[in-house]
Every structure is written in structure tokens, then in C-alpha cells.
Amino acid sequence: MGNQQVSRLNSKKENQNFIIALLKDLHSLKYMLENDWFEKDPIRIGAEQEMVLVDSYYKPNPIAPQILKRLKKYKWLTSELSKFNLEINLSPQVFKGAALQKVEKEVQDYLDIVQKELDKEDTHIILTGILPTLRKYDLDMKNVFPKRRYRSLLSAINAQRDANHGYDLRLRGIDELVVRHDSPLLEACNTSFQVHLQVRPEEYRTYYNIAQLLTGPILAVSANSPLLFGRRLWHETRIALFQQSIDTRTVREHMRELSPRVILGNRWMNKGVVELFQEDIARFRVLIGAKNIEDSIEKIQNGEVPKLSALQIHNGTVYRWNRPCYGISENGKPHLRVENRVLPAGPTVADEMANTAFWLGAMVGMKDQYGDVRDKIEFVDVRDNFAKAARYGIDNTFNWFGDQKISSTDLLKEILIPLAREGLEKRKIDSKDTDRYLDIISSRVEKHMTGARWQLKSYTQLKSGTEKELAQTILTSAIRQNQATNQPVHTWSLPKLNDFKLNNMIAYTVSEAMITDVFTVRQEDVIEMVAEMMIWKHIKQVPVENAKGRIVGMVSYKQIIEAFLRQKHEGEGTITVRQIMEKKPIIIGEETPIRKAIELMITNRSEALIVANEDKELLGILSDLEIMGMINRYLQGTEDEA
The missing domain is CATH 3.10.580.10 (CBS-domain)
Known part of the structure; x- marks a missing residue:
């Protein structure tokens, strides 16, 4: 949904025109696939780094518009839904050799540029799935980033449901949270590290299904979002929060199976990428659109590669945890990608890159060793794995091939980490990078210490000695200090009350x-x-x-x-x-x-x-x-x- 000119469709005619453009895009996609227009080599990877901005008291600081304006020469920096979030779009890298090292260096270099500007405002970057110090009133509509597409999207979500009753969030973990909010801006709580893998069209079904299979295990070992509004909830609270914050369904008396816009999926992919787009168009009404969209069929007839703008806009309002993506490479050829949207931001860049290496390697290794996974496990078991991983993280037992039940630690140590190593070796990733990143994952598993477990243990210990709001502040301060070292989370010690000095007390609320x-x-x-x-x-x-x-x-x-x-x-x-x-x-x-x-x-x-x-x-x-x-x-x- 990178098109900045999107807006709500204000008349039936505008809506009809956009839907026609959407259907034309789908036909154009099918034509290009059937006629071998797509790039097959080289295979590239990419990523997007989301971040939250906090002031000197570790509370959200809504200054993203000013920072973006001052750093406008950097095209890789862009806005997010709220004024206290920013996003970095990283350069695509050919998936071989030093690719992962290059991604890490670029992430760190870009974060350093942003932080240097933030220093002028006594503001810091925090990499975490959900900011522990986030308050409900931070999610006021005044903190929506001032771009028409964001207002249009939130307005359209409200229009699809009875927004007069607000957005109810109900979650239970160690603690329980029952809260009502007046807008879908709850989505702005979430920050992630999104990873893209380019896939050849003929292999798309196989890779996409593997991505679905791996979602639970990768989420378990990377979980980093256990706190919301001072409550200890799921290890990856982002999962439930995202679904509930933009759920356009309403409660009905009859039990009709309506799908939420945030989904893993309901079944294995059986045909190809077109199948997913068809299902999303059939299931989910258009929320926003754009005028003067190119005629993709006319482009095809002229031998030109179309942008498929209508399809991309609609795809940007359906939030699959593994999202199918269409793009055009620098050489002018179209390509397909799988976007992994399940990984949280943080705790450090090193942790993010370890998650990335693990997922990419496991994707390739699983494909080489198992190929089509549809006959090896029921999709309902994959969905169950995902749900359990979101709730319990690494403290979990998974369903696996042959109707096995296997602990998350055993699955990771004995099956998936070795597979990831084989996959990275096949892609000829530098061995020192493979060792470094997968050793981080292995150590996390051995020490049973993910970002989520570190936050939960730290917060529980702090909360026993002080009020919860101050515990959240001390925790966030410790995240920032540890993040600056780029040492992975399994090496962090738990923060203590006297680690934090309360400066300028009267500035607090x-x-x-x-x-x-x-x-x-x-x-x-x-x-x-x-x-x-x-x-x-x-x-x-x-x-x-x-x-x-x-x-x-x-x-x-x-x-x-x-x-x-x-x-x-x-x-x-x-x-x-x-x-x-x-x-x-x-x-x-x-x-x-x-x-x-x-x-x-x-x-x-x-x-x-x-x-x-x-x-x-x-x-x-x-x-x-x-x-x-x-x-x-x-x-x-x-x-x-x-």
C-alpha cells in the first residue's frame, strides 16, 4: 500500500471502477504467469524495520512527522500509522554470500542516522514488538500520522463495523486485559521486522505452504511482545492485538463463518498465488482505493509490465501473516515474494537478523528435504501451532509430521535449526554469518530465554518492588541500554530497581x-x-x-x-x-x-x-x-x- 494517493471511495461509481481495475489486475497477473513474464533469477531477500520513538522518560514521542521532514533526503525512511513510529525500507540483496551481513549493516547504519537526528530532541529508538510504557491515551486519533491514506483506512474500517460501540480488546495471560477503545489505532501498538523472500512462480505453492508451517515455530523462538498496558498477556500479544484492532466483523445472532482481515489462513494453498488473491477479493470488501489507476490489461497489450496498483492497494488491507507480494525488479521484470509479517521488532538488530536467517534457511532447507508438506500435517494443526506459539512462545508443544507431539525446544534443536543450516549452506551464505546467527537461535533455545521471557521475568521482578508504571519505565530503559550493545537477548541480565535513576521528577505524569x-x-x-x-x-x-x-x-x-x-x-x-x-x-x-x-x-x-x-x-x-x-x-x- 505504498501508493500515497489512496483514499476512501466516496461513491458507488468510484467503488465499482476500482473493483473493475482490481479484477483487471488479477487477469493481468494470470496472463503474466501463464506466459512466463516473471523473473526467476537471481533470488533476492529484503526487509522492513519498524521502530517506536520514546522521549527521555521512555514514553511514546509523537515527533515522527518532524523527523521525516528533516530526513526527507533519505528515501528509505517512511511513515507508519502513528506519529511515534517510523519504518526503514531496506535494500534488496541477492540471497547468497554476505547477503545477511549486508542487511544487518544497512539496518544498523540507517538506525544510526535516524538516532543522530533524534538525539536533537532527546528521543530514542526502541526495538520491541509492543512498547511496555505505551498508554491507552497515546492511541488517540491526534497521534495518527498526517497522511490521507491512514485516515482513509481507519475511517473505512470504522465504516465496515458498528464503531459507535468501540473496539473491545479481551486478552488473558498471566494477567487479564479487558479494554474498550474508540478507534482501530490499537494497531499502532505493534512494531515488527518484516522479511521478504523472492520465489519463482512454479515454486510459489511449495514455499508459501512451508512458510505457513514454519509460522508457529519461528514465532515461538522470536516472541518479544508480552506486555500491554501493564498486563502480562501472550508471549506475542501483537498477534491477538492486531486481529482485534482492525476486525471489521460484527457480532451476529447466527453463526456465520466470517474471516477476520488479519489471518494465517484456512487451508493449504493448492494452486498458486492467484488463488490467494482471488480468495481475498472474494472474502474482503474494498476498504480504500485510488483514482486514475493504470489499465493493466492495456499495459499488457502494449507489452509493458503493469504495476497492478489496484491489486496491491487491496492486498495492503488484508493482513495475512504470510502475505503474497507482487513487485517489479530494477531490471523491469515482475517478481513474486513471500512476506513474513509475524516477526516482532527487536530486541536487538542481532536478534532480528538471527530470526531472519533462521526463517530463510528453514524455508530453503524444508523445501529441499520435504518439498510439498500438505500431505505431512493437517492445516488445522498448523493453525493450532500458530495460536499456541502466540500465547505461550517457547513454553509450548507443537503438532508435527506423522501426528507427533513435540516440545518447541526439541523441534527447534533437533529438526529446524539443522534444516536452517542446510538451507543457508545451499544458498552459499558465508559460513561465519550462518554460524553467528544460528548460534544465537540455539543459545536462545538452550537458555530458554526469548525477548518475551526476558520481559516477563524482568517485569515480574520489578513489579514486586515498585508500582507497575515505574516498573514499565525501568524495563524500557533496560531494553534501550541493552539494545545499544547489540548483544542478543539471551545474554541480558535482569534489570534491578536501582539501575534506574529518576531524573527531573516533576516532568513525570x-x-x-x-x-x-x-x-x-x-x-x-x-x-x-x-x-x-x-x-x-x-x-x-x-x-x-x-x-x-x-x-x-x-x-x-x-x-x-x-x-x-x-x-x-x-x-x-x-x-x-x-x-x-x-x-x-x-x-x-x-x-x-x-x-x-x-x-x-x-x-x-x-x-x-x-x-x-x-x-x-x-x-x-x-x-x-x-x-x-x-x-x-x-x-x-x-x-x-x-
Whole structure:
């Protein structure tokens, strides 16, 4: 969907014209395949590096438009859906010799150029599947990158479903997340490292099916996205998040099998690449299009290679984890590629390249040793492998050939890593590169340490000693520091609380200090119950909610004591929360600066502030204890510097 002129189709006529162009493109593709127009040699590989930009407090920094403008001479740098993401398009490399080394060098060189510009804004690149410090309000529509195609796409997704009810996200891992958002911008949480393998047309079915087979195992060993909004979820939360964020299906009373736009697939490919495009056109309505698209059949008749723009635009709105791609090489010949979209960004460039080498090598090795895999395993088992890998990562058992059940570690060590080595050797990849990259994969397996497991272990350890928001910040800081070394994740030590110095405390927001595991009461509750709760949980203030979950007050231990005294001295009967609560408590948003919160507490002589959204739905509570904890950490940092 690289065409920047795409937009929503605003009339039936525009939609019909685009669909006609789409069908013409499909016929043109078939003609070129049947008449041997496609490039067969050399075989090339390519990649795309997505990244997230964070400020000096490790929160998303929406400055991508300014950075792109200042670096506009670099055509390899491009935008992504949000203002805090960027993407690097890497040069195609002939798949032999030093190809992988060249890709790694180019990734690192390009990242260095971007980082040098970001340094002027005290901003950093983070390579990870989902940024641990990402907050729900970062996904506001104000942070959509200002290009028409992004607005058009989000608008079209909304139009395909009842967007008035929002986008519900439900995920369960170690923790549970149930959240509603008002736009499909949830997709912007995800950053990946996408790898392309050029494939000869006559081998496309075989390679594509192998890609499907390998999706589960490659995801298991590369998982790097276990956290979202402070919850420990799937090892690759990107998988579920991406599907749910742009799911255009609606809940219906009848059980019709509608396919999501984000899919692995429903069956093996049986014919060829045209089969996939036909299925996507039949299943998924056009979301966006473009005017004045070339007539591909007319191009064919003139002996010219068409761009197939309509087909590429539609293909860009169907999110297969292994996407079929059409392109035109520099020599003017058309070619086909398989795009692996399942790999997360990070944890380091070395890790990304190890994932890339493993996948590419396994693709070639599997093809040489097994060929057609359709009769060796049921596709339903491949889908099951994918789902389990997304949830459990390397802590998993896979379905395999001959109805075997095999642990992920055994499958990787005994079958797939050796196959990948054979594949890279067949492509005559430099042996030192093969050894280096596959040794990273092997060590990950031996140490049972993927990016996802490192994040989960680190976050759990940090969270036991501090509030979760600060744990997320320390974790992200550690990712950045380790990323700078380019040492693979299996060598990283777990971060400690005192590794992080809280600089310029007053620049932080309430979200960094508030607690979110909050106990609440209702107006009709008796004060005896509230008093017991305060004793059990060692708390001094409790928010009061109504039946709809809206904040209606706050009750403190002082009010409870005063009520008990009235009962004792004045003989007052049963007293409820409604009678004693503060009916107009101070409510602040999670984006409120810490300085402002402290001023409010001092001015109002308050020991706690309620944190809520615009609808008065509780998000957390900020008490003097959290403020004192933050001040203590800041003072420790200044003492260390002294």
C-alpha cells in the first residue's frame, strides 16, 4: 500500500471502477504467469524495520512527522500509522554470500542516522514488538500520522463495523486485559521486522505452504511482545492485538463463518498465488482505493509490465501473516515474494537478523528435504501451532509430521535449526554469518530465554518492588541500554530497581506514580465494612462508585473515625458511606503532571487524589505515599550522582 494517493471511495461509481481495475489486475497477473513474464533469477531477500520513538522518560514521542521532514533526503525512511513510529525500507540483496551481513549493516547504519537526528530532541529508538510504557491515551486519533491514506483506512474500517460501540480488546495471560477503545489505532501498538523472500512462480505453492508451517515455530523462538498496558498477556500479544484492532466483523445472532482481515489462513494453498488473491477479493470488501489507476490489461497489450496498483492497494488491507507480494525488479521484470509479517521488532538488530536467517534457511532447507508438506500435517494443526506459539512462545508443544507431539525446544534443536543450516549452506551464505546467527537461535533455545521471557521475568521482578508504571519505565530503559550493545537477548541480565535513576521528577505524569489496583465501595455500604477494608488493605482513602462504575465520592479514614465517634457519643444508628463521603472529590487525569498533582494536594490538604477519565471511570489513585516514594527515588538518584 505504498501508493500515497489512496483514499476512501466516496461513491458507488468510484467503488465499482476500482473493483473493475482490481479484477483487471488479477487477469493481468494470470496472463503474466501463464506466459512466463516473471523473473526467476537471481533470488533476492529484503526487509522492513519498524521502530517506536520514546522521549527521555521512555514514553511514546509523537515527533515522527518532524523527523521525516528533516530526513526527507533519505528515501528509505517512511511513515507508519502513528506519529511515534517510523519504518526503514531496506535494500534488496541477492540471497547468497554476505547477503545477511549486508542487511544487518544497512539496518544498523540507517538506525544510526535516524538516532543522530533524534538525539536533537532527546528521543530514542526502541526495538520491541509492543512498547511496555505505551498508554491507552497515546492511541488517540491526534497521534495518527498526517497522511490521507491512514485516515482513509481507519475511517473505512470504522465504516465496515458498528464503531459507535468501540473496539473491545479481551486478552488473558498471566494477567487479564479487558479494554474498550474508540478507534482501530490499537494497531499502532505493534512494531515488527518484516522479511521478504523472492520465489519463482512454479515454486510459489511449495514455499508459501512451508512458510505457513514454519509460522508457529519461528514465532515461538522470536516472541518479544508480552506486555500491554501493564498486563502480562501472550508471549506475542501483537498477534491477538492486531486481529482485534482492525476486525471489521460484527457480532451476529447466527453463526456465520466470517474471516477476520488479519489471518494465517484456512487451508493449504493448492494452486498458486492467484488463488490467494482471488480468495481475498472474494472474502474482503474494498476498504480504500485510488483514482486514475493504470489499465493493466492495456499495459499488457502494449507489452509493458503493469504495476497492478489496484491489486496491491487491496492486498495492503488484508493482513495475512504470510502475505503474497507482487513487485517489479530494477531490471523491469515482475517478481513474486513471500512476506513474513509475524516477526516482532527487536530486541536487538542481532536478534532480528538471527530470526531472519533462521526463517530463510528453514524455508530453503524444508523445501529441499520435504518439498510439498500438505500431505505431512493437517492445516488445522498448523493453525493450532500458530495460536499456541502466540500465547505461550517457547513454553509450548507443537503438532508435527506423522501426528507427533513435540516440545518447541526439541523441534527447534533437533529438526529446524539443522534444516536452517542446510538451507543457508545451499544458498552459499558465508559460513561465519550462518554460524553467528544460528548460534544465537540455539543459545536462545538452550537458555530458554526469548525477548518475551526476558520481559516477563524482568517485569515480574520489578513489579514486586515498585508500582507497575515505574516498573514499565525501568524495563524500557533496560531494553534501550541493552539494545545499544547489540548483544542478543539471551545474554541480558535482569534489570534491578536501582539501575534506574529518576531524573527531573516533576516532568513525570500521574500515570508514573498512581496505583491501579484500587479497592472501591458503594454509597449504600455500611461504614463498618469500609473500616475493615481499610485495616485489611492498609489504605486511608477509598473511592466511591455508583452502579455504573462512575466516581461519585471519596471516603477517608478520618471520616470513618468521626462517624464511629458519633455512633458512640450520640447513639446514631447505621451509618452508610453516602452520609459521610466527600461528594466532590478532586479528580485528575492520568496525563496530569506530578507537579500539578502535588500542588492540588497541598492546596486542598488532601492525602489522595482520584485518577479517572472524562466519563469519571476510575483509572487509579494517587496518594501521598506514592508521591513520597517517587521523591525518595529521585533523591537516591541525586545522591548517586553526587
